[in-house]
Amino acid sequence: MPTKRSILIVDDEKNQRDILDMILSAEGYRTATAPSAEAALRMARAERFDVVLTDLKMGGQSGLDLLRALTQADSSQLVILMTAHGSIESVKDALRLGAVDYLEKPLDRERLLTVLAQALSRLDALDADLIGNSEPMQKLKKIILKVAASDETVLVRGESGTGKELVARALHRHSPRAAAVFHVVNCAAINENLLESELFGHEKGAFTGAVAEKKGLFEVADRGTLFLDEIGELNVALQAKLLRALQEGEVQRVGSTRVIRVDVRVVAATNRPLEDMVAAKTFREDLYYRLNVIPIHLPPLRDRREDIPLLVERFLARQSRGATHYTITPEALQVLQAYDWPGNVRQLESALKRAALLCEGDTIGVEDLPVEIRQATGVPASAPAPPFQFRLPPEGISFEEVERSLIVQAMEKTDWNITRAAKLLGLTFRTLQYRLEKFGLRRPSDTPSDDAPAAEAPPDRTG
Incomplete structure (x- = not known):
């Protein structure tokens, strides 16, 4: 959004700076002005701007000199050049050095706004591809736009x-x-x-x-x-x-x-x-x-931990299916941000896939995270579950009744999700579906008609 984008205007003519400042401020951009390339470079080093809009010909250093200095400083700002005197070769030099576009003077207001919007929309598109708003990621995205051409x-x-x-x-x-x-x-x-x-x-x-x-x-x-x-x-x-x-x-x-x-x-x-x-x-x-x-x-992900909440949000959205929308507790998110992630973003996505598959309900807690992550961040591992024991009564019991009871418990524990219940029971999806039909089991809120099948499992929401 324009209100979130900042522009540094560089021109040795005060009247030109003031006009550009007025136009861009009215459009919702946050603006700053500099009367020379030298002043602009000092400002760009002190504050991160989204775009540097600079004149080509100025007293002292030129716009090309400023572009070179920003490039050598590994700056993340996008640079757009304005020229009334430049030749085609100057424009080519600017684009080769990393300028994203240029404008001819006298400036046309609509052309100015279009060029700015196009440059920033490409930055917005990169935000969707490369997730993260940390300084290293913002810098990376702007470098990509500079060298893409x-x-x-x-x-x-x-x-x-x-x-x-x-x-x-x-x-x-x-x-x-x-x-x-x-x-x-x-x-x-x-x-x-x-x-x-x-x-x-x-x-x-x-x-x-x-x-x-x-x-x-x-x-x-x-x-x-x-x-x-x-x-x-x-x-x-x-x-x-x-x-x-x-x-x-x-x-x-x-x-x-x-x-x-x-x-x-x-x-x-x-x-x-x-x-x-x-x-x-x-x-x-x-x-x-x-x-x-x-x-x-x-x-590496450990050098941009502030991006982890955004990454988690994106990855959990990918895991959500139908009415199931996964969320994560603040405590679990804190554990993820404390971990060093030797496998980086790929490891984070894999950990969240596993947690979403195995968690009860649709909220991922600390206990759902992989044990190696919990141990590495100082979270005590859960005590091992005692081996399953069942006391056989002297008069005996129906095996089918035991089986039916276990299936009902697993279905209720997973909110009647066949895929997750099958994993709890160590069965295949088809085997559990057959047993649901065999015992006539369905979600208690369902009210089948006389001609409906005995068991109609809800759609698999885990993918």
Whole structure:
């Protein structure tokens, strides 16, 4: 929303600053003004703005100088340039350096508001893809918007489970290539003998089993984006072929001498220390520098704990089905925020899936969290349940009556959810459904008609 977005206006003409301040304030933006690039840089270092709207030509340092300084400072602000004197080359330089758009003077009010709204709407779209409002995540999102328009190679670094593929998809979605294909290759999941064919294709008869020619993903992703996950797993021979594809835009299929031109933006990712691998001669130094043109680092979840409530809300919404809407107690949320999450966001999502499946009702408490999380955060583990015991009366008892009683208890404990009750009883869904029909059991509030089936379990709400 505009009221939540801040804009720093930079222009050496006071009249121009005042006009822009008046227009944008009236639209609900929070504004600040600076008379020079030097003053703007000081303000941007002291406060985080969503957008820096700067003139190109100013006394002293220019708008391009400010853009360079913000980029070197690893700033998260989006930059929009205003120019009355700039050439096409100046605009190209600005976009290459990371500006998200430009405006020509004299400014048109509607054009100004449209460009701002478009830049901020892309930021809003990233909020839906990359969950979190912490400073590291806000910085990450703005870096993505800055580099998305470029065709340069991006190297995404981060621990396992931090969401490197989500970043790659966001880069593609906000790039000029968004209408073209996006392909994912997990370099660690494919046999190295097959990976060359997967990436570069092969000709018929190139090797045993090559019964037909096949395009590689570099050809398939032409004009699109190719995401190479676990790039550190490539063998040295494949590293050489990849380097040629990146440097020359050329590939050769296995079994062919024909050179094929390709136009592909590559985003690579790894959680391995490539610098150490270069030193150990297991990763080519020239390929490392070619991949590391634009490095992006994903923070681990333990470094952005303030994002955990938002992540929990999103993941529980995904688990909710029908009338079941899962919530979490404040105590359980506190435990989640205290845990270090070695598996990062992926581990958090997995823990919540498990808790939602096993909890009684639709509220997740501390007792529903995985034991390793409770133990690591100092929550005492529950005492082990005593082994199940049943005293057989001297006169005997009907086994079917015992079975029926256990089924009723399990159904009531799970609010008549067949999937969860079956897990409690160690039965399959179909077996429990058969026994419900056998004993004529249904939710007490149900009132079947004479021709209704004896037992009609409520729909499975756990998915």
